[in-house]
Amino acid sequence: MEKIRLLKSRKIASFLLSFVITMIIDMCIVLVRHSIINISFVLTFFVLPFIGLFLIFCVIFSEKKIITKTVLFVVTSVVTLALIFGFFMVGTFEELTRYKNEKVETPYLKIINDSMPELNELGNPVNIELFKYYSSFAVFHYDTDILICKYNEDEYSLQKEQLDEKYIFLKEYDGNTEVSSNIGDYYFRLLSAVASDFHEEVVLVATNDETKEIAYINYCDGDSDYIELSEGFIKNDCGWKYIR
Secondary structure (H helix, E strand, O other), X not given: OHHHHHHHHHHHHHXXXXXXXXXXXXXXXXXXXXXXXXXXXXXXXXXXXXXXHHHHHHHHOOOOOHHHHHHHHHHHHHHHHHHHHHHHHHOEEEEEXXXXXXXXXXXXXXXXXXXXXXXXXXXXXOEEEEEEEEEEEOOEEEEEEEEEEEOOHHHHHHHHHHHHHHOXXXXXXXXXXXOEEEXXXXXXXXXXXXXXXXXXXXXXXXXXOOOOXXXXXXXXXXXXXXXXXXXXXXXXXXXXXXXX
């Protein structure tokens, strides 16, 4: 009886230890890679590994013969790894990195292009944020850089007025594609500077008269054949739903 209790205790302790180690690994992935915990992430890095661990420990501590245990152990491990890899290939995985105020300059200098403003062109914002959103699905991936500047009322009015002087916004595109969109209090407009590369690179400027914010969004997807400038595109593809 004492031997059975000891064996059971070791089984529980071993499983809990593996559970904790797996949790630590998953949390490191989240923190180091700035991963967003979505359904794909939970299934791939939490659910499947835990189910696999549970089945493996059931095999190890079962009363079956050694050769049977070995076969079941190998089969369970291979199937678990195959499922994890499969979910990793077909799932959508997202990352979001945020920088604020003085920490914006270094990462922003690496992504600035002809369509995004230079930092010295932003006037005097009371707060500035940079978000780098990355999403991948199998071999496909896309990146979005979002710069958001918050101003006081007078400075916001000045900067908003200057937008139409600095940029040329599309009035229409191919007769079907929307070139502006409203999400809450934010009004998004598409720049004409990237019209020739539209669907591969999308640059938007958004204004919010309520919060006195101006946002610059640079979306890149070299594999895209068609993009509809809609609320769904801005929220999901550009990662706006995680930001505002």
